[in-house]
Amino acid sequence: MNRKVSLHDLLVHDLGGPISILATDIGNLLFKQEKYGKLTDEQKKVLxxxxxxxxxxxxxxxxxxxALKSEEGKFEGSYFSVRELVREALKEVLDIYEPDLADKVHGCENEELFVKALNNASIFLNFAGKYTKEDFFHDRQKIIQIMRNLFSNAIKFRRKRVEIRIFGDDDLHIMVEDDGPGISPQKKENIFKRFADIGIRKDDTPGGLGFGLSCVKAILESANGEIEIQSEEGRGTIFLVRIPPLR
Known part of the structure:
Protein backbone atom coordinates (compact mmCIF):
# COMPACT_ATOMS: atom_id res chain seq x y z
CA MET A 1 0.00 0.00 0.00
CA ASN A 2 1.17 3.53 -0.79
CA ARG A 3 2.90 5.09 2.23
CA LYS A 4 0.97 8.38 1.96
CA VAL A 5 -2.35 6.55 1.73
CA SER A 6 -1.46 4.51 4.81
CA LEU A 7 -0.52 7.65 6.76
CA HIS A 8 -3.73 9.36 5.62
CA ASP A 9 -5.81 6.42 6.87
CA LEU A 10 -3.92 6.44 10.18
CA LEU A 11 -4.55 10.14 10.72
CA VAL A 12 -8.20 10.17 9.67
CA HIS A 13 -9.43 6.92 11.18
CA ASP A 14 -7.04 5.60 13.80
CA LEU A 15 -6.29 8.98 15.40
CA GLY A 16 -9.04 11.31 14.17
CA GLY A 17 -11.90 9.06 15.28
CA PRO A 18 -10.89 8.68 18.94
CA ILE A 19 -9.99 12.37 19.30
CA SER A 20 -13.36 13.38 17.81
CA ILE A 21 -15.19 11.09 20.25
CA LEU A 22 -13.13 12.50 23.14
CA ALA A 23 -13.95 16.11 22.18
CA THR A 24 -17.65 15.27 21.80
CA ASP A 25 -17.84 13.52 25.18
CA ILE A 26 -16.06 16.37 26.96
CA GLY A 27 -18.40 18.85 25.28
CA ASN A 28 -21.42 16.85 26.42
CA LEU A 29 -20.22 16.91 30.02
CA LEU A 30 -19.70 20.67 29.82
CA PHE A 31 -22.80 21.74 27.93
CA LYS A 32 -25.40 19.13 28.90
CA GLN A 33 -25.19 19.28 32.67
CA GLU A 34 -28.93 18.75 32.98
CA LYS A 35 -28.32 15.25 31.59
CA TYR A 36 -24.90 14.33 32.98
CA GLY A 37 -24.87 16.19 36.28
CA LYS A 38 -23.91 19.63 37.55
CA LEU A 39 -20.21 20.49 37.61
CA THR A 40 -18.23 22.34 40.24
CA ASP A 41 -16.25 25.38 39.08
CA GLU A 42 -13.02 23.38 39.35
CA GLN A 43 -14.42 20.46 37.34
CA LYS A 44 -15.65 22.86 34.68
CA LYS A 45 -12.23 24.51 34.48
CA VAL A 46 -10.47 21.15 34.01
CA LEU A 47 -12.93 20.01 31.32
CA ALA A 67 -0.60 18.80 3.81
CA LEU A 68 -0.57 15.26 2.43
CA LYS A 69 -3.30 16.13 -0.07
CA SER A 70 -1.44 19.28 -1.15
CA GLU A 71 1.74 17.34 -1.78
CA GLU A 72 -0.31 15.13 -4.11
CA GLY A 73 -1.85 18.18 -5.83
CA LYS A 74 -5.38 17.35 -4.67
CA PHE A 75 -7.74 20.34 -4.53
CA GLU A 76 -11.54 20.26 -4.29
CA GLY A 77 -12.82 23.53 -5.73
CA SER A 78 -16.07 25.22 -4.72
CA TYR A 79 -17.47 28.74 -4.41
CA PHE A 80 -17.69 30.13 -0.87
CA SER A 81 -18.00 33.41 1.02
CA VAL A 82 -14.62 34.69 2.19
CA ARG A 83 -16.28 36.84 4.86
CA GLU A 84 -18.07 33.83 6.35
CA LEU A 85 -14.90 31.74 6.21
CA VAL A 86 -12.91 34.41 8.06
CA ARG A 87 -15.52 34.52 10.83
CA GLU A 88 -15.55 30.72 11.07
CA ALA A 89 -11.75 30.53 11.27
CA LEU A 90 -11.57 33.26 13.91
CA LYS A 91 -14.21 31.57 16.06
CA GLU A 92 -12.29 28.28 15.95
CA VAL A 93 -9.03 30.00 16.92
CA LEU A 94 -10.65 31.98 19.73
CA ASP A 95 -12.28 28.80 21.07
CA ILE A 96 -8.77 27.49 21.70
CA TYR A 97 -6.73 30.54 22.66
CA GLU A 98 -9.23 33.07 24.07
CA PRO A 99 -12.35 31.19 25.23
CA ASP A 100 -13.84 34.19 27.06
CA LEU A 101 -13.76 36.26 23.88
CA ALA A 102 -15.02 33.24 21.93
CA ASP A 103 -18.15 33.15 24.10
CA LYS A 104 -18.83 36.79 23.20
CA VAL A 105 -18.37 36.42 19.43
CA HIS A 106 -20.41 33.21 19.27
CA GLY A 107 -23.29 35.21 20.70
CA CYS A 108 -23.11 37.90 18.00
CA GLU A 109 -26.17 37.84 15.75
CA ASN A 110 -24.57 39.56 12.76
CA GLU A 111 -21.21 40.60 11.30
CA GLU A 112 -21.43 44.15 12.66
CA LEU A 113 -21.70 42.91 16.25
CA PHE A 114 -19.00 40.31 15.56
CA VAL A 115 -16.55 42.96 14.34
CA LYS A 116 -17.42 45.25 17.26
CA ALA A 117 -16.69 42.48 19.77
CA LEU A 118 -13.32 41.86 18.11
CA ASN A 119 -12.48 45.58 18.06
CA ASN A 120 -13.19 45.80 21.79
CA ALA A 121 -10.55 43.08 22.24
CA SER A 122 -8.05 44.94 19.98
CA ILE A 123 -8.51 42.54 17.06
CA PHE A 124 -9.24 44.62 13.98
CA LEU A 125 -10.83 43.06 10.90
CA ASN A 126 -11.04 44.87 7.55
CA PHE A 127 -12.44 43.74 4.19
CA ALA A 128 -11.87 45.41 0.82
CA GLY A 129 -12.04 44.49 -2.85
CA LYS A 130 -13.98 42.00 -4.93
CA TYR A 131 -14.41 39.29 -2.32
CA THR A 132 -16.28 41.50 0.12
CA LYS A 133 -19.35 40.67 -1.98
CA GLU A 134 -18.44 37.92 -4.46
CA ASP A 135 -17.64 34.30 -3.63
CA PHE A 136 -14.12 32.91 -4.09
CA PHE A 137 -13.44 29.65 -5.97
CA HIS A 138 -10.95 27.37 -4.27
CA ASP A 139 -10.59 24.43 -1.89
CA ARG A 140 -12.53 25.70 1.13
CA GLN A 141 -10.87 23.35 3.61
CA LYS A 142 -7.38 24.43 2.59
CA ILE A 143 -8.19 28.14 2.70
CA ILE A 144 -9.66 27.93 6.20
CA GLN A 145 -6.56 26.00 7.27
CA ILE A 146 -4.37 28.85 6.01
CA MET A 147 -6.54 31.36 7.86
CA ARG A 148 -6.54 29.35 11.10
CA ASN A 149 -2.76 29.16 11.13
CA LEU A 150 -2.21 32.84 10.40
CA PHE A 151 -4.87 33.97 12.88
CA SER A 152 -3.76 31.59 15.64
CA ASN A 153 -0.12 32.69 15.46
CA ALA A 154 -1.09 36.36 15.68
CA ILE A 155 -3.60 35.92 18.50
CA LYS A 156 -1.38 33.54 20.45
CA PHE A 157 1.67 35.81 20.38
CA ARG A 158 0.15 39.30 20.43
CA ARG A 159 0.91 41.64 23.27
CA LYS A 160 -2.32 43.51 22.69
CA ARG A 161 -3.21 44.14 19.05
CA VAL A 162 -3.94 42.11 15.90
CA GLU A 163 -4.95 43.50 12.51
CA ILE A 164 -6.41 41.30 9.76
CA ARG A 165 -6.96 42.65 6.25
CA ILE A 166 -8.70 40.70 3.47
CA PHE A 167 -8.52 42.26 0.00
CA GLY A 168 -7.96 41.65 -3.72
CA ASP A 169 -9.86 41.86 -7.00
CA ASP A 170 -8.55 38.68 -8.66
CA ASP A 171 -6.18 36.88 -6.32
CA LEU A 172 -7.22 36.75 -2.68
CA HIS A 173 -4.82 38.58 -0.35
CA ILE A 174 -4.62 38.09 3.41
CA MET A 175 -2.54 40.29 5.70
CA VAL A 176 -2.20 39.46 9.39
CA GLU A 177 -0.21 41.73 11.69
CA ASP A 178 0.50 41.36 15.41
CA ASP A 179 2.48 43.33 17.99
CA GLY A 180 4.11 40.25 19.52
CA PRO A 181 7.78 39.44 20.20
CA GLY A 182 8.74 39.32 16.53
CA ILE A 183 11.21 37.01 14.81
CA SER A 184 14.94 37.44 14.28
CA PRO A 185 16.44 37.10 10.75
CA GLN A 186 18.09 33.81 11.73
CA LYS A 187 14.82 32.29 12.94
CA LYS A 188 12.90 33.54 9.90
CA GLU A 189 15.02 31.24 7.73
CA ASN A 190 13.54 28.19 9.51
CA ILE A 191 9.98 29.32 10.13
CA PHE A 192 8.49 27.32 7.25
CA LYS A 193 10.50 24.16 7.92
CA ARG A 194 8.42 21.23 9.12
CA PHE A 195 8.91 20.32 12.80
CA ALA A 196 11.46 23.09 13.35
CA ASP A 197 11.18 24.64 16.82
CA ILE A 198 12.27 28.21 16.16
CA GLY A 199 11.76 29.14 19.80
CA ILE A 200 9.20 31.94 19.41
CA ARG A 201 7.73 32.56 22.83
CA LYS A 202 5.39 34.96 24.53
CA ASP A 203 6.39 35.27 28.16
CA ASP A 204 6.57 31.65 29.42
CA THR A 205 4.62 30.12 26.53
CA PRO A 206 6.49 27.15 25.01
CA GLY A 207 7.54 27.49 21.39
CA GLY A 208 5.68 25.46 18.78
CA LEU A 209 6.97 22.98 16.23
CA GLY A 210 6.19 25.18 13.24
CA PHE A 211 4.17 22.45 11.54
CA GLY A 212 1.23 24.74 10.80
CA LEU A 213 3.23 27.28 8.81
CA SER A 214 5.01 24.53 6.88
CA CYS A 215 1.56 23.23 5.87
CA VAL A 216 0.48 26.72 4.82
CA LYS A 217 3.54 27.05 2.61
CA ALA A 218 2.99 23.58 1.09
CA ILE A 219 -0.63 24.43 0.24
CA LEU A 220 0.30 27.78 -1.29
CA GLU A 221 3.13 26.34 -3.37
CA SER A 222 0.79 23.67 -4.75
CA ALA A 223 -1.80 26.37 -5.55
CA ASN A 224 0.67 28.81 -7.17
CA GLY A 225 0.28 31.17 -4.23
CA GLU A 226 2.81 33.00 -2.09
CA ILE A 227 3.53 33.79 1.55
CA GLU A 228 5.82 36.54 2.81
CA ILE A 229 6.89 37.38 6.33
CA GLN A 230 7.99 40.79 7.62
CA SER A 231 9.26 40.83 11.18
CA GLU A 232 11.79 42.34 13.53
CA GLU A 233 12.62 41.01 16.95
CA GLY A 234 10.65 42.96 19.53
CA ARG A 235 8.50 44.74 16.93
CA GLY A 236 5.83 42.25 15.89
CA THR A 237 5.20 40.24 12.74
CA ILE A 238 3.29 40.64 9.47
CA PHE A 239 2.29 37.70 7.25
CA LEU A 240 1.23 38.46 3.68
CA VAL A 241 -0.47 35.75 1.63
CA ARG A 242 -1.59 35.73 -2.00
CA ILE A 243 -3.95 32.99 -3.23
CA PRO A 244 -5.02 32.82 -6.89
CA PRO A 245 -8.44 31.25 -7.52
CA LEU A 246 -8.43 27.68 -8.79
CA ARG A 247 -8.62 27.56 -12.58
Missing amino acids: ERALRNARKAQSLLSEMVE
Whole structure:
Protein backbone atom coordinates (compact mmCIF):
# COMPACT_ATOMS: atom_id res chain seq x y z
CA MET A 1 0.00 0.00 0.00
CA ASN A 2 1.17 3.53 -0.79
CA ARG A 3 2.90 5.09 2.23
CA LYS A 4 0.97 8.38 1.96
CA VAL A 5 -2.35 6.55 1.73
CA SER A 6 -1.46 4.51 4.81
CA LEU A 7 -0.52 7.65 6.76
CA HIS A 8 -3.73 9.36 5.62
CA ASP A 9 -5.81 6.42 6.87
CA LEU A 10 -3.92 6.44 10.18
CA LEU A 11 -4.55 10.14 10.72
CA VAL A 12 -8.20 10.17 9.67
CA HIS A 13 -9.43 6.92 11.18
CA ASP A 14 -7.04 5.60 13.80
CA LEU A 15 -6.29 8.98 15.40
CA GLY A 16 -9.04 11.31 14.17
CA GLY A 17 -11.90 9.06 15.28
CA PRO A 18 -10.89 8.68 18.94
CA ILE A 19 -9.99 12.37 19.30
CA SER A 20 -13.36 13.38 17.81
CA ILE A 21 -15.19 11.09 20.25
CA LEU A 22 -13.13 12.50 23.14
CA ALA A 23 -13.95 16.11 22.18
CA THR A 24 -17.65 15.27 21.80
CA ASP A 25 -17.84 13.52 25.18
CA ILE A 26 -16.06 16.37 26.96
CA GLY A 27 -18.40 18.85 25.28
CA ASN A 28 -21.42 16.85 26.42
CA LEU A 29 -20.22 16.91 30.02
CA LEU A 30 -19.70 20.67 29.82
CA PHE A 31 -22.80 21.74 27.93
CA LYS A 32 -25.40 19.13 28.90
CA GLN A 33 -25.19 19.28 32.67
CA GLU A 34 -28.93 18.75 32.98
CA LYS A 35 -28.32 15.25 31.59
CA TYR A 36 -24.90 14.33 32.98
CA GLY A 37 -24.87 16.19 36.28
CA LYS A 38 -23.91 19.63 37.55
CA LEU A 39 -20.21 20.49 37.61
CA THR A 40 -18.23 22.34 40.24
CA ASP A 41 -16.25 25.38 39.08
CA GLU A 42 -13.02 23.38 39.35
CA GLN A 43 -14.42 20.46 37.34
CA LYS A 44 -15.65 22.86 34.68
CA LYS A 45 -12.23 24.51 34.48
CA VAL A 46 -10.47 21.15 34.01
CA LEU A 47 -12.93 20.01 31.32
CA GLU A 48 -12.65 23.33 29.46
CA ARG A 49 -8.87 22.92 29.35
CA ALA A 50 -9.26 19.32 28.15
CA LEU A 51 -11.68 20.41 25.41
CA ARG A 52 -9.33 23.16 24.19
CA ASN A 53 -6.49 20.65 23.90
CA ALA A 54 -8.69 18.09 22.14
CA ARG A 55 -9.60 20.79 19.60
CA LYS A 56 -5.91 21.63 19.16
CA ALA A 57 -5.26 17.97 18.38
CA GLN A 58 -8.13 17.92 15.86
CA SER A 59 -6.75 21.04 14.18
CA LEU A 60 -3.25 19.56 13.95
CA LEU A 61 -4.58 16.33 12.43
CA SER A 62 -6.56 18.33 9.89
CA GLU A 63 -3.41 20.24 8.94
CA MET A 64 -1.44 17.03 8.46
CA VAL A 65 -4.14 15.51 6.24
CA GLU A 66 -4.40 18.65 4.10
CA ALA A 67 -0.60 18.80 3.81
CA LEU A 68 -0.57 15.26 2.43
CA LYS A 69 -3.30 16.13 -0.07
CA SER A 70 -1.44 19.28 -1.15
CA GLU A 71 1.74 17.34 -1.78
CA GLU A 72 -0.31 15.13 -4.11
CA GLY A 73 -1.85 18.18 -5.83
CA LYS A 74 -5.38 17.35 -4.67
CA PHE A 75 -7.74 20.34 -4.53
CA GLU A 76 -11.54 20.26 -4.29
CA GLY A 77 -12.82 23.53 -5.73
CA SER A 78 -16.07 25.22 -4.72
CA TYR A 79 -17.47 28.74 -4.41
CA PHE A 80 -17.69 30.13 -0.87
CA SER A 81 -18.00 33.41 1.02
CA VAL A 82 -14.62 34.69 2.19
CA ARG A 83 -16.28 36.84 4.86
CA GLU A 84 -18.07 33.83 6.35
CA LEU A 85 -14.90 31.74 6.21
CA VAL A 86 -12.91 34.41 8.06
CA ARG A 87 -15.52 34.52 10.83
CA GLU A 88 -15.55 30.72 11.07
CA ALA A 89 -11.75 30.53 11.27
CA LEU A 90 -11.57 33.26 13.91
CA LYS A 91 -14.21 31.57 16.06
CA GLU A 92 -12.29 28.28 15.95
CA VAL A 93 -9.03 30.00 16.92
CA LEU A 94 -10.65 31.98 19.73
CA ASP A 95 -12.28 28.80 21.07
CA ILE A 96 -8.77 27.49 21.70
CA TYR A 97 -6.73 30.54 22.66
CA GLU A 98 -9.23 33.07 24.07
CA PRO A 99 -12.35 31.19 25.23
CA ASP A 100 -13.84 34.19 27.06
CA LEU A 101 -13.76 36.26 23.88
CA ALA A 102 -15.02 33.24 21.93
CA ASP A 103 -18.15 33.15 24.10
CA LYS A 104 -18.83 36.79 23.20
CA VAL A 105 -18.37 36.42 19.43
CA HIS A 106 -20.41 33.21 19.27
CA GLY A 107 -23.29 35.21 20.70
CA CYS A 108 -23.11 37.90 18.00
CA GLU A 109 -26.17 37.84 15.75
CA ASN A 110 -24.57 39.56 12.76
CA GLU A 111 -21.21 40.60 11.30
CA GLU A 112 -21.43 44.15 12.66
CA LEU A 113 -21.70 42.91 16.25
CA PHE A 114 -19.00 40.31 15.56
CA VAL A 115 -16.55 42.96 14.34
CA LYS A 116 -17.42 45.25 17.26
CA ALA A 117 -16.69 42.48 19.77
CA LEU A 118 -13.32 41.86 18.11
CA ASN A 119 -12.48 45.58 18.06
CA ASN A 120 -13.19 45.80 21.79
CA ALA A 121 -10.55 43.08 22.24
CA SER A 122 -8.05 44.94 19.98
CA ILE A 123 -8.51 42.54 17.06
CA PHE A 124 -9.24 44.62 13.98
CA LEU A 125 -10.83 43.06 10.90
CA ASN A 126 -11.04 44.87 7.55
CA PHE A 127 -12.44 43.74 4.19
CA ALA A 128 -11.87 45.41 0.82
CA GLY A 129 -12.04 44.49 -2.85
CA LYS A 130 -13.98 42.00 -4.93
CA TYR A 131 -14.41 39.29 -2.32
CA THR A 132 -16.28 41.50 0.12
CA LYS A 133 -19.35 40.67 -1.98
CA GLU A 134 -18.44 37.92 -4.46
CA ASP A 135 -17.64 34.30 -3.63
CA PHE A 136 -14.12 32.91 -4.09
CA PHE A 137 -13.44 29.65 -5.97
CA HIS A 138 -10.95 27.37 -4.27
CA ASP A 139 -10.59 24.43 -1.89
CA ARG A 140 -12.53 25.70 1.13
CA GLN A 141 -10.87 23.35 3.61
CA LYS A 142 -7.38 24.43 2.59
CA ILE A 143 -8.19 28.14 2.70
CA ILE A 144 -9.66 27.93 6.20
CA GLN A 145 -6.56 26.00 7.27
CA ILE A 146 -4.37 28.85 6.01
CA MET A 147 -6.54 31.36 7.86
CA ARG A 148 -6.54 29.35 11.10
CA ASN A 149 -2.76 29.16 11.13
CA LEU A 150 -2.21 32.84 10.40
CA PHE A 151 -4.87 33.97 12.88
CA SER A 152 -3.76 31.59 15.64
CA ASN A 153 -0.12 32.69 15.46
CA ALA A 154 -1.09 36.36 15.68
CA ILE A 155 -3.60 35.92 18.50
CA LYS A 156 -1.38 33.54 20.45
CA PHE A 157 1.67 35.81 20.38
CA ARG A 158 0.15 39.30 20.43
CA ARG A 159 0.91 41.64 23.27
CA LYS A 160 -2.32 43.51 22.69
CA ARG A 161 -3.21 44.14 19.05
CA VAL A 162 -3.94 42.11 15.90
CA GLU A 163 -4.95 43.50 12.51
CA ILE A 164 -6.41 41.30 9.76
CA ARG A 165 -6.96 42.65 6.25
CA ILE A 166 -8.70 40.70 3.47
CA PHE A 167 -8.52 42.26 0.00
CA GLY A 168 -7.96 41.65 -3.72
CA ASP A 169 -9.86 41.86 -7.00
CA ASP A 170 -8.55 38.68 -8.66
CA ASP A 171 -6.18 36.88 -6.32
CA LEU A 172 -7.22 36.75 -2.68
CA HIS A 173 -4.82 38.58 -0.35
CA ILE A 174 -4.62 38.09 3.41
CA MET A 175 -2.54 40.29 5.70
CA VAL A 176 -2.20 39.46 9.39
CA GLU A 177 -0.21 41.73 11.69
CA ASP A 178 0.50 41.36 15.41
CA ASP A 179 2.48 43.33 17.99
CA GLY A 180 4.11 40.25 19.52
CA PRO A 181 7.78 39.44 20.20
CA GLY A 182 8.74 39.32 16.53
CA ILE A 183 11.21 37.01 14.81
CA SER A 184 14.94 37.44 14.28
CA PRO A 185 16.44 37.10 10.75
CA GLN A 186 18.09 33.81 11.73
CA LYS A 187 14.82 32.29 12.94
CA LYS A 188 12.90 33.54 9.90
CA GLU A 189 15.02 31.24 7.73
CA ASN A 190 13.54 28.19 9.51
CA ILE A 191 9.98 29.32 10.13
CA PHE A 192 8.49 27.32 7.25
CA LYS A 193 10.50 24.16 7.92
CA ARG A 194 8.42 21.23 9.12
CA PHE A 195 8.91 20.32 12.80
CA ALA A 196 11.46 23.09 13.35
CA ASP A 197 11.18 24.64 16.82
CA ILE A 198 12.27 28.21 16.16
CA GLY A 199 11.76 29.14 19.80
CA ILE A 200 9.20 31.94 19.41
CA ARG A 201 7.73 32.56 22.83
CA LYS A 202 5.39 34.96 24.53
CA ASP A 203 6.39 35.27 28.16
CA ASP A 204 6.57 31.65 29.42
CA THR A 205 4.62 30.12 26.53
CA PRO A 206 6.49 27.15 25.01
CA GLY A 207 7.54 27.49 21.39
CA GLY A 208 5.68 25.46 18.78
CA LEU A 209 6.97 22.98 16.23
CA GLY A 210 6.19 25.18 13.24
CA PHE A 211 4.17 22.45 11.54
CA GLY A 212 1.23 24.74 10.80
CA LEU A 213 3.23 27.28 8.81
CA SER A 214 5.01 24.53 6.88
CA CYS A 215 1.56 23.23 5.87
CA VAL A 216 0.48 26.72 4.82
CA LYS A 217 3.54 27.05 2.61
CA ALA A 218 2.99 23.58 1.09
CA ILE A 219 -0.63 24.43 0.24
CA LEU A 220 0.30 27.78 -1.29
CA GLU A 221 3.13 26.34 -3.37
CA SER A 222 0.79 23.67 -4.75
CA ALA A 223 -1.80 26.37 -5.55
CA ASN A 224 0.67 28.81 -7.17
CA GLY A 225 0.28 31.17 -4.23
CA GLU A 226 2.81 33.00 -2.09
CA ILE A 227 3.53 33.79 1.55
CA GLU A 228 5.82 36.54 2.81
CA ILE A 229 6.89 37.38 6.33
CA GLN A 230 7.99 40.79 7.62
CA SER A 231 9.26 40.83 11.18
CA GLU A 232 11.79 42.34 13.53
CA GLU A 233 12.62 41.01 16.95
CA GLY A 234 10.65 42.96 19.53
CA ARG A 235 8.50 44.74 16.93
CA GLY A 236 5.83 42.25 15.89
CA THR A 237 5.20 40.24 12.74
CA ILE A 238 3.29 40.64 9.47
CA PHE A 239 2.29 37.70 7.25
CA LEU A 240 1.23 38.46 3.68
CA VAL A 241 -0.47 35.75 1.63
CA ARG A 242 -1.59 35.73 -2.00
CA ILE A 243 -3.95 32.99 -3.23
CA PRO A 244 -5.02 32.82 -6.89
CA PRO A 245 -8.44 31.25 -7.52
CA LEU A 246 -8.43 27.68 -8.79
CA ARG A 247 -8.62 27.56 -12.58
